[in-house]
Amino acid sequence: MRAVLALIAGGPERVSLSAAAIVAIVFVLAGHGWDLARAAWHGSLFVSGFVFVWAVLAIVGNAAGVADGEAATQAPKEPDHG
Incomplete structure (x- = not known):
């Protein structure tokens, strides 16, 4: 099926995108358009929750200085007294 879609x-x-369009067309033609719309709605809710959780984690990580890990692990250079 993938080869056929790649050819098309x-x-x-x-x-x-073609696979999604084919699935949507088949669902609507089979009379299950409402089921497809409901599944898309629930999927968008789950995706929104996932994105929200990751955004909160990114903000908390940035506030905690997680991204500055490389600079924090380097030891300061001592002057050469020799």
Whole structure:
């Protein structure tokens, strides 16, 4: 199936977009458009929650200085007295 989609659509991005379009068209033609819309709504809710959690973790990590780990682990250079 992937080879057929690659032949029709082209690159990987286009293949996934074509596959999503085919699934949406089949769902609507089969009379399950409402089920597809409900699944998309629940998926968007889960994705929104996931993005929110990662955004909060990124803000907390930035406030805690996690990104400055490389600078904090380097020992200061001592002057050469020799």
